[in-house]
Amino acid sequence: MTSGISRRGLLRGAAGVAAAGTIGGCAMGGDDAKDTGTGAKGEVSAANPLGVKDDAPLEVVIFNGGFGEEYAKAHEAMYRERYPKAEIKHSATQQIAETLQPRFVAGDPPDVVDNSGGSQIDFNGLVSQGALTDLGALLDAPSLDDPSTKVRDTLLPGIVDVGSYDGKFLALNYTYSAYGIWYSRKLFQAKGWEYPRTWPEMIALCKKIKAAGIAPWAYTGVHARYMSWPILTAAAKLGGLEVIKAIDNLEPGAWKSDAVRAAAEAYYQLAVDGFLQPGAEGMDHIQAQTEWARGHAAFISCGSWLENEMKAVTPPGFDMAVAPTPSLTTGDKMSYAAFRGTGGEPFIVPAKGKNVRGGMEYLRVMLSKKAAADFTTKVSSLTAVTGAARGLSLGPGLTSVTKLIDDSQGSAFTWLYATYYRKLERERVNAATLELLTKRINAAQWCDKVQKSADEFAADPAVKKYKRA
Amino acid sequence: MRGKRLFIAVFLLPPLLLYGVFVVSPYAQAFPIAGTNWSGLSPTYEFVGADNLKRLLGDEYFWTALRHNGLLLVLLPVVTILLGLFFASMISVGGRADRVGVHGVRGAGVYRVVYFFPQVLSVAIVGVLWKQMYASNTGMINGFLRGIGLDGLAVAWLGDPRFAFWCVLAVLVWMNVGFYVVLFGAAMQSIPRDLYEAALLDGANRLTTLVRITVPLVWDTIQVAWVYLAIVAIDGFAVVQIITDGGPSSSSDVVGLRLYKTAFADGQFGYASAIGVAMFFLTLTVAVMFLRVTRRERVEL
Numbered sequence: 001m002t003s004g005i006s007r008r009g010l011l012r013g014a015a016g017v018a019a020a021g022t023i024g025g026c027a028m029g030g031d032d033a034k035d036t037g038t039g040a041k042g043e044v045s046a047a048n049p050l051g052v053k054d055d056a057p058l059e060v061v062i063f064n065g066g067f068g069e070e071y072a073k074a075h076e077a078m079y080r081e082r083y084p085k086a087e088i089k090h091s092a093t094q095q096i097a098e099t100l101q102p103r104f105v106a107g108d109p110p111d112v113v114d115n116s117g118g119s120q121i122d123f124n125g126l127v128s129q130g131a132l133t134d135l136g137a138l139l140d141a142p143s144l145d146d147p148s149t150k151v152r153d154t155l156l157p158g159i160v161d162v163g164s165y166d167g168k169f170l171a172l173n174y175t176y177s178a179y180g181i182w183y184s185r186k187l188f189q190a191k192g193w194e195y196p197r198t199w200p201e202m203i204a205l206c207k208k209i210k211a212a213g214i215a216p217w218a219y220t221g222v223h224a225r226y227m228s229w230p231i232l233t234a235a236a237k238l239g240g241l242e243v244i245k246a247i248d249n250l251e252p253g254a255w256k257s258d259a260v261r262a263a264a265e266a267y268y269q270l271a272v273d274g275f276l277q278p279g280a281e282g283m284d285h286i287q288a289q290t291e292w293a294r295g296h297a298a299f300i301s302c303g304s305w306l307e308n309e310m311k312a313v314t315p316p317g318f319d320m321a322v323a324p325t326p327s328l329t330t331g332d333k334m335s336y337a338a339f340r341g342t343g344g345e346p347f348i349v350p351a352k353g354k355n356v357r358g359g360m361e362y363l364r365v366m367l368s369k370k371a372a373a374d375f376t377t378k379v380s381s382l383t384a385v386t387g388a389a390r391g392l393s394l395g396p397g398l399t400s401v402t403k404l405i406d407d408s409q410g411s412a413f414t415w416l417y418a419t420y421y422r423k424l425e426r427e428r429v430n431a432a433t434l435e436l437l438t439k440r441i442n443a444a445q446w447c448d449k450v451q452k453s454a455d456e457f458a459a460d461p462a463v464k465k466y467k468r469a
Numbered sequence: 470m471r472g473k474r475l476f477i478a479v480f481l482l483p484p485l486l487l488y489g490v491f492v493v494s495p496y497a498q499a500f501p502i503a504g505t506n507w508s509g510l511s512p513t514y515e516f517v518g519a520d521n522l523k524r525l526l527g528d529e530y531f532w533t534a535l536r537h538n539g540l541l542l543v544l545l546p547v548v549t550i551l552l553g554l555f556f557a558s559m560i561s562v563g564g565r566a567d568r569v570g571v572h573g574v575r576g577a578g579v580y581r582v583v584y585f586f587p588q589v590l591s592v593a594i595v596g597v598l599w600k601q602m603y604a605s606n607t608g609m610i611n612g613f614l615r616g617i618g619l620d621g622l623a624v625a626w627l628g629d630p631r632f633a634f635w636c637v638l639a640v641l642v643w644m645n646v647g648f649y650v651v652l653f654g655a656a657m658q659s660i661p662r663d664l665y666e667a668a669l670l671d672g673a674n675r676l677t678t679l680v681r682i683t684v685p686l687v688w689d690t691i692q693v694a695w696v697y698l699a700i701v702a703i704d705g706f707a708v709v710q711i712i713t714d715g716g717p718s719s720s721s722d723v724v725g726l727r728l729y730k731t732a733f734a735d736g737q738f739g740y741a742s743a744i745g746v747a748m749f750f751l752t753l754t755v756a757v758m759f760l761r762v763t764r765r766e767r768v769e770l
Contacts, residue, residue: 097733097734101509101510101733104509104510104511105509105510105511106512107511119733119734121510121736122735122736124735125508125509125510125735125736128508129510129511129513130511131510131511221625221627221628221717222628222714222717224717278605278625279605279611279625280605280625280628281605281628281629281717282603282604282625282627282628282629283604283605283628287604287606287607291606423735427730430716431716431717431719432718434628434716434717434718435717435718438628438629440630462506462737
């Protein structure tokens with residue numbers, strides 16, 4: 001072994017380079033970031049309530065996921081109609097965090113970002129760094145369709161809550177997702193089954209389904225958190241919204257409350273009785289949903305994007321429908337019709353963008369009835385805009401979602417811990433739920449395990465805490 | 470003389486400069502960043518000193534990941550090198566001795582291509598391919614097991630913490646072994662045939678020739694292979710991320726994936742850099758240790 005540089009020399013060199021610290025361009029940037037604050041500004045008028053400078057260029061970055069990017073091009077065309085002099089730069093990527101992180105550091109972020117997908121930039125980081133524009137001005141601006149109505153009043157309930165951090169509205173969740181249990185109406189009619197409204201009815205029906213040679217429940221083992229949704233929904237219905245608020249506020253013992261434990265026990269029962277599809281623990285969401293769409297399983301827990309996501313493999317006449325999670329007892333605090341409904345696909349306007357006002361105006365354009373209807377037609381998803389889907393012809397799944405919303409009579413709710421502390425759901429609840437469903441831990445242990453993780457987040461000084469009122 | 474030096478410098482400087490800017494400089498920057506609480510989203514940060522390091526020492530998820538890397542470090546080089554040596558010697562010198570002397574088994578050329586095949590696939594394709602192979606209801610592996618009546622062995626490979634890590638290890642071996650078959654094969658080609666013929670005349674069997682002749686004569690190559698594989702074992706990020714994403718319940722997590730998630734999912738670039746620095750010293754230590762341990766007299770021909 002002969003080499004020109006001795007190992008000791010190499011190490012010394014490496015240490016020297018490390019000590020020298022920042023050579024060349026530093027990843028952390030300097031303090032030379034241009035802080036333009038509100039960026040370009042134009043005249044405020046009735047037609048231009050946000051004061052957009054009409055020739056300021058606008059840059060939009062779209063998450064190119066399940067919804068694609070075509071809808072955004074249509075929205076950009078609508079913006080261009082209003083501001084023909086503005087040059088619009090459009091790009092789409094699946095790697096939002098990797099692509100945009102350096103630009104946030106350099107103080108040169110785009111004006112509008114669809115911060116979604118697996119590689120979403122963590123909101124906890126964005127908010128604690130003050131990287132986002134307060135969209136309060138947008139909420140108070142008149143809507144594009146009716147100058148006498150504020151944008152705030154055109155949004156579905158829950159949209160403002162889920163985008164607010166410490167009272168500031170920082171993210172516009174453009175889509176509206178209803179979460180529930182999905183089944184094939186065709187299959188149920190053919191077998192003479194009826195969707196169960198209570199948990200004892202669910203267990204009784206599962207017995208029948210199993211006897212018919214079909215697995216009662218499919219689920220995704222890779223993203224087992226999909227099954228934590230019915231558990232928490234059932235817990236909220238049983239014990240009221242306070243149960244959820246305690247979880248969102250990282251209160252000690254929140255996950256060990258009687259309601260959460262009762263709900264976890266109910267769903268653990270599915271595993272104990274063998275009502276879960278064998279092999280599901282190894283499937284990702286597409287594999288599990290495909291099993292369900294092929295009729296190998298009767299129920300699956302998912303959000304309202306399911307119909308669009310499974311379009312390619314759903315057999316004709318499958319007639320998928322969503323239903324609320326069954327009530328655990330007859331004395332539940334919320335009605336059977338209550339469901340988890342919340343926004344998805346968060347759009348943000350970075351605070352250091354060059355055209356912040358244009359960014360907000362772009363969102364205002366997106367929230368017009370025309371833009372929202374166009375979105376729903378293109379990607380089969382409801383939007384945050386109240387009533388924008390009225391009169392459109394929707395698929396069976398989405399039709400059942402609108403019925404779910406109507407039936408609930410405003411009793412929809414959601415939890416916020418998954419947006420406040422994304423990792424808590426994505427990693428910890430996800431892992432614990434798979435262990436629950438594969439019977440490696442029981443319901444009480446699940447509560448303990450998740451509570452322990454929640455306590456870790458509560459004690460971690462690197463994580464910014466939020467309070468839900 | 471000066472002209473010649475200048476000539477050489479013209480060719481050497483640009484690549485060195487590029488290497489410095491795009492490889493050395495980011496590496497070096499990880500060290501100062503490791504001492505900050507930088508979130509990766511703004512130019513502002515505070516120096517927190519050794520806090521990240523302290524946190525690292527108490528992070529059970531990091532230790533779990535590190536344990537898996539340690540296991541890979543022991544198993545991956547051993548299994549890959551043993552398989553590589555076996556296949557390479559079969560291809561180069563494993564054939565029946567006859568009038569033409571010592572040669573490989575029949576169809577050696579085909580085997581060489583087949584073994585090397587995984588090398589030409591990108592890691593992403595390998596990952597997706599195996600993820601589908603392991604799929605519990607639609608995968609080929611379970612399909613095969615069910616096909617031959619072993620329904621009991623058809624389990625949810627990637628959904629069970631008992632198997633997930635071993636599934637990943639198998640893929641890593643599969644995708645690496647071909648390269649070492651070719652590498653060892655090339656080294657074996659340079660061993661004079663008469664050594665084998667003499668050994669055969671003396672009545673040595675195949676195992677003896679492998680242990681006594683082949684291995685000592687390709688020892689340098691094995692040493693290199695060992696270091697390369699150790700580095701692959703300390704990384705393992707891409708394959709793990711695609712096939713299991715570290716799950717279920719961290720049962721196949723590796724340090725590289727922890728680093729990536731800490732940076733890009735949690736937005737804690739300071740802490741992620743601390744993990745990177747730990748990995749840097751780990752890799753360096755392992756490389757030095759391996760070279761030391763495997764040092765032995767070189768056999769001159």
